[in-house]
Amino acid sequence: PAPGGPRRGALVVFEGIDRCGKSTQCSLLLESLQRRGVRAELWRFPDRTTPIGGLINEYLQKKAALDDAVIHLLFVANRNEKREEMLRLLAGGTTLVLDRYSYSGVAYTAAKGVPHLDAGFCRAAETGLPAADLVVYLDLDPEQSAARGGFGSERYEKVEFQKKVRSQYGALADGRWLRLDASQPAEQLQAQVAAAVQRAVERAAAGEPLGRLWD
Numbered sequence: 328p329a330p331g332g333p334r335r336g337a338l339v340v341f342e343g344i345d346r347c348g349k350s351t352q353c354s355l356l357l358e359s360l361q362r363r364g365v366r367a368e369l370w371r372f373p374d375r376t377t378p379i380g381g382l383i384n385e386y387l388q389k390k391a392a393l394d395d396a397v398i399h400l401l402f403v404a405n406r407n408e409k410r411e412e413m414l415r416l417l418a419g420g421t422t423l424v425l426d427r428y429s430y431s432g433v434a435y436t437a438a439k440g441v442p443h444l445d446a447g448f449c450r451a452a453e454t455g456l457p458a459a460d461l462v463v464y465l466d467l468d469p470e471q472s473a474a475r476g477g478f479g480s481e482r483y484e485k486v487e488f489q490k491k492v493r494s495q496y497g498a499l500a501d502g503r504w505l506r507l508d509a510s511q512p513a514e515q516l517q518a519q520v521a522a523a524v525q526r527a528v529e530r531a532a533a534g535e536p537l538g539r540l541w542d
């Protein structure tokens with residue numbers, strides 16, 4: 328970091344199929360970071376509070392039908408409308424915990440199997456955005472996630488589709504992802520998450536530059 332300048336925060340992203348436990352782990356992580364005095368914020372994508380997020384919400388709740396390319400690009404736009412604020416917070420030393428990000432964008436759209444929306448196209452659409460310092464991938468069998476409460480109400484919450492999403496995540500994951508078996512108890516998962524996140528926060532504070540997708 329610049330001498331005397333702020334130490335940047337880390338960009339930590341949680342990924343996985345629907346109902347794999349991301350939101351629970353994100354909340355537990357935020358509490359543990361704040362207990363340790365690490366300045367941190369928790370965001371989720373899609374951010375349903377913006378006008379673009381409102382369109383995405385209608386699509387997910389099956390109140391609106393949209394072309395597959397259009398909904399894909401709305402998800403991308405929804406990340407880009409938060410890009411500058413993300414960069415500003417990170418540069419100012421805040422660690423950002425994201426409940427889904429670009430990796431969801433690629434995995435879910437590519438899982439549709441639409442020829443002109445393959446993984447290559449999806450990845451290319453994300454290239455202006457910062458890369459995660461750490462991706463925590465909560466891996467779960469879709470038969471197990473489907474048995475969890477709340478599954479089935481939104482557009483993508485069907486076991487057959489979730490299986491395809493899981494296989495897309497498998498193709499996307501590189502050796503730097505922390506892949507965890509999400510069938511473990513929440514506290515046990517959290518201990519593994521917290522250790523990896525602490526290392527990511529330390530690397531960021533020590534001046535490791537923020538990457539760009541897909542470096």
Ligand code: TMP
Nearest residue numbers: 345372373402427428431432435436483
């Ligand atoms: P949520 O359940 O975490 O609120 O996410 C809503 C759904 O949107 C979920 O099924 C994953 C999907 N999704 C995409 O298809 N593309 C994206 O870029 C993101 C962030 C989520």
Ligand code: MG
Nearest residue numbers: 345346481484
């Ligand atoms: Mg969901």
